[in-house]
Amino acid sequence: MSEDLNKLALKYALINAFQYGGTPNSKAVTGKIMAELPEVRKQAKDVILAVEEAINQISKMSNKDIENKLKEIYPEYFVEKPKEKEAPKVLPPLEGAEIGKVVTRLPPEPNGYPHIGHGMSFYFNYYYAKKYDGKVILRFDDTNPKKEKLEYYDAIKQDLKWLKITWDEECNMSDDMELYYKYALDLIDMGKAYVCNCDAEYVSKLRYESKDCPCVSNSVQDNLSLWKEMETAEEGKYSLRLKGDMASKNTVMRDPTMLRVVDHPHPIQGDKYRIWPVYDFACAIEDSVLGVTHVLRSNEFALRIELQDYIRGLLNLRNPKIIEYSRFTVKGAPTSKRLIRPLIEEHVVSGWDDPRLVTIRGLKRRGITPEAIHMVAEEIGLSKSEPEIDWSLIESLNRKVIDSTSDRYYFVPDPKSLEVIDASYQTIQLKRHPDFDRGFRDVHITDKFYISGNDFVSITKGQILRLKDLFNIIIIDTSTNLIKAMHTDEKTSKDELSKIKKIQWVSDKNVKVSVIVPGILYEGENINPNSLTTINGYGEEGIANLKEGDIVQFERFGFVRVDKIDPSGVTVILTHK
Ligand SMILES: [Zn+2]
Secondary structure (H helix, E strand, O other), X not given: OHHHHHHHHHHHHHHHHHHHOXXXXXXXXXXXXXXXXXXXXXXXXXXXXXXXXXXXXXXXXXXXXXHHHHHHXXXXXXXXXXXXXXXXXXXXXXXXXXXXXXEEEEOOOOOOOOEHHHHHHHHHHHHHHHHOOOEEEEEEOOOOOOOOOHHHHHHXXXXXXXXXXXXXXXXXXXXXXXXXXXXXXXXXXXXXXXXXXXXXXXXXXHHHOOOOOHHHHOOHHHHHHXXXXXXXXXXXXXXXXXXXXXXXXXXXXXXXXXXXXXXOOEOOOEOOOOEEEOHHHHHHHHHHHOOOOEEEEEHHHHHHHHHHHHHHXXXXXXXXXXXXXXXXXXXXXXXXXXXXXXXXXXXXXXXXXXXXOOEHHHHXXXXXXXXXXXXXXXXXXXXXXXXXXXXXXXXXXXXXXXXXXXXEEOEEEXXXXXXXOOOXXXXXXXXXXXXXXXXXXXXXXXXXXXXXXXXXXHOOOOXXXXXXXXXXXXXXXXXXXXXXXXXXXXXXXXXXXXXXXXXXXXXXXXXXXEEEEEOOOEEOOEXXXXXXXXXEEEEEHHHHHOOOOOEEEEOOOEEEEEEEEEOOEEEEEEEEO
16 A cells, blocks of 8 residues: 555656656645545554655655656556547437427417527427427418418428438418417406407507507497498408406506408418407417427517416416527627518618628528538527627637538739749649548649739748748849749758748639628628628639539638539639638
């Protein structure tokens, strides 16, 4: 035992001396021993003696001796430990979930294109349905005819497919109008709903004052005949209101409207119906009758849970389990349809797929991948704090996805001419990827090259440079707009080589490339006037053979997604560095 103790004392004393220099700290060394050999805690005196002995021994040693001794008795210390891999974030288990019995829903309203916030909600609901071997229902929440358009149903499905989110069933709320009417009549029969014909302003004033309107005392018979009248009444004249609680602190509970007249054709139902349910009424019913077990949604609906549960309670419908998380925003980017729509209507952005937007289409066009969006969802999780994420998070997750699969190409912004007077015409092969076996690309070389404007202005006569992956040159003339150079084999020892500046180039077999650079749309409250800029340059010839949607890396520039290819050149969007 004491031999073990002495060895251990020497090991930790050496480590302490090696790490911090000087005399080892006896307390720290003692602590390490106790942690490794808990059974010696009872023999504190022996431990202290062993530590003193070790420190004494070390005090006579030089730093080099300390290192050598440590290497001798504990060589493992010098073996580089592999960095601990950061465990990928995993979403927590779902409360009350049973394998095979989980039913979730994706509830888009077809009134616009989904954005990243919808993407998160879709992903969470999809994720848990899959995790528990359950079912996910795509349900269009389409009971607001004035806002909804046919084009959005399809667009949303396309975006879901692109997001790699699948569903097992599909339905529209608007297909269940007769069901809503049946439940509305049930509420009237129970005396739990009444038809109100007060004007809207008066109703909201009474709500504010927690006072009933006279219609609350209509008899069931009155309400049934008024309900009949509603079918042909003009918009705004009548509404069916729930008898809630006018004194409730939750204003949503103060006799809210359940159904009202909307005089507007519906994108699917046309003119078939005029009385439309509000979202809370239709949603309360659908979540139950569709057998939804779990609803994952952002907490902007928090006040409505009480109302929806109350409606279900009256109608004897089962409550799903509701799991709320905070709405999240992306810094500098509008993250709601309410904010995005006016930007499109006022032509501040070019459309729903503008690469500055965090719409699913905008993200796609910029080169953000569905996998990265899944990772954002897992990274943020079901957070209760109000997360405002930075673009850099999306970028770093996306980089993990695309780095290994993006071919490399040369691109020079603001190109300037360089002639290498003794260069021979040849075809060289460059690796498509520096670290992965993705094959080679052909590049045709003549004596004419282009380099970036930045490199051009910094070049001096007599300077030796390396054209990246090609050869070394010495600059012989900088007096005109055409820099002249020639080959050189000077200074090519390995050590010297590493000091030579490498510059990016393209040959005169090239293609015009415009890089659209999306920036932050908002600076505080204001639109950033420079949120979209363009960088023009030349890219190597192979870029012309790419297809729209390809994501590649322009070396030393950044990842880009091909947006458009036409005879005049290639337009790409900068995804991120
Ligand atoms: Zn009234």
